Amino acid sequence: MHSSNHIIKFTNDMTVVGLINKNDERAQSGHSPLNINVSSVEIIKSNKFLGVHLVENLTWSLNSSSITKKAQQRLYFLRRLRKARLPPPY
Numbered sequence: 001m002h003s004s005n006h007i008i009k010f011t012n013d014m015t016v017v018g019l020i021n022k023n024d025e026r027a028q029s030g031h032s033p034l035n036i037n038v039s040s041v042e043i044i045k046s047n048k049f050l051g052v053h054l055v056e057n058l059t060w061s062l063n064s065s066s067i068t069k070k071a072q073q074r075l076y077f078l079r080r081l082r083k084a085r086l087p088p089p090y
Contacts, residue, residue, distance in 0.1 A: 034041040046055045046062055053063040 044056075046053055048054070054068050055062050
């Protein structure tokens with residue numbers, strides 16, 4: 001714990017929450033490297049957590065395109081069956 005931030009641990013993941021002063025949450029500044037037990041933490045552009053794609057700029061475009069792609073793949077065989085005019089199973 002530091003006067004400007006807190007480290008909150010959720011199960012096996014770590015989240016670092018920083019202090020926002022004078023409405024500077026939108027200010028673009030370089031971040032100093034984060035070290036935990038002398039190991040540097042890697043900064044990544046995106047990550048998949050519990051099936052949701054999280055991106056560094058917090059947009060939903062990667063998650064939405066991933067869900068759309070998965071739905072298209074799963075609907076492919078249903079479209080093929082409809083095109084072949086097979087009767088539905090009873």
